[in-house]
Amino acid sequence: MDDSLFEGFRTERVRTSGADLRCVVGGSGPPVLLLHGYPQSRHAWHRVAPSLVAKGFTVVAPDLRGYGESTALDPDGAEAYSKRTLARDQVELMQALGFTRFAVVGHDRGARVGYRLALDHPERVSAYASLTVIPTIEIWDRVNRAFAFNAYHWFFLSQPFDLPERLLAGDPDGFLAWTLRKMADGRDIYDPRALAAYHAAFRDPAVRHAMCEDYRSAMTVDAEAESADRAGGRRLACPVLVLLPETSLAASPHPLDIWRSWADDVRGASVASSHMMPEDVPDFVVGQLVPFLNGAR
Structure with missing residues (x-):
């Protein structure tokens, strides 16, 4: 896939105990691990990663196991894609790159990997930023009609093998285009090169199965x-640090209150944005991340 969106970065492939991970690495200074969400790849960070490098950070942006160009050595079973397993991948990736302690910034599925990493490996994580999510168990406790309608993919993709895989194979480009448009609230926010990377990956049956x-x-x-x-x-x-679209603030209880039941030191900010914050409002994201990350050094 084309990494020209990450000018000055190098592309690496690192084998962990359970996966082959593709990532981009750039900059110097305190390390920051950027974890993308569904249905994307490392390219989701192309408007954030260079700005963090310019602010004095080392940035590592991998494709999660099974997404983009990263592959699982054993690709079957929910345990192979549990957030605990994906978090272990990231610990091993960062260790291979020479980083034993680092900050973690995650969006969507990547945010779920991020808080699992912070829970399971607290000695590794200096700071954690969550974009657009609350913990998964808190979601399940609050599922209602509006969530089920808007987050239909949670229920469709989790159906038993191989019903969703068969249906997705009928028109992968159409499904992905619909999904990305909906998650961006219909706005034209995607760089063509990022879109090309998302579509190229989603055409691979193995990637769809991993999702x-x-x-x-x-x-x-x-x-x-x-x-x-x-x-x-x-x-x-x-x-x-919790970053949220303003539309999330109408939820009760407030998302920050939910996070405060999981951590002692929680701060947050919101902005008019779609779900796809790293590509929709990158200046806001960077503007919030830099002082937070500097303060957590």
Whole structure:
């Protein structure tokens, strides 16, 4: 895939104990791991990563296991795509690149990998930023008609193998175009090169299968793990920044109050934006991240 969106970055492939991960790496200074969401790849960060490098950070932006150009060595089963497994991938990736402690910024599915990483490996994570999400178990506790209608893919992709895989194969380009347009609230926010990367990946049956397994894990092993965390009182030890579209603020309880039940140090900000904050409002994202990351050094 074309990495010209990341001028001055190098592209690397790193094998972990369970996956081959493709990533871009750039800059110097404190390391920041950027984790993308569904249905994207590392290219989702092309408007954020260069700005963080310019502000003095080292940036690592991988494709999550099964997404983009990253592959799982054993691609079957919800456990293979649990957030615990994906978080372990990132620890091993950063270790291979020479980073034992780093900040984590995640959007959408990447944010879910990010807080699992912070819970399971607190010694690794200096700070955590969540874009657009609350913990998965908190979602399941609050599912209503509006959520089910707007987040239809949670329920479709998590259906048993291989129903969604078969249906997605009928028109992958059409499904992805619809999904990306809806998640951007119909706005023209995508760079053509990023769109080309998303479509190229989604045409691969293995990538579509990985996305389904990702959502199946949310229904099963991820929910079970988070239920155990909550029951046991496990909390994120690092500072937490929560960035939200303004439309999220109408939820009750407030998303920041939900996060404060998971961490002691939580701050947040909102902006008029679609779900796709890294591509929709990159200046806002960078403007919030830089002082937060500098303060957490």
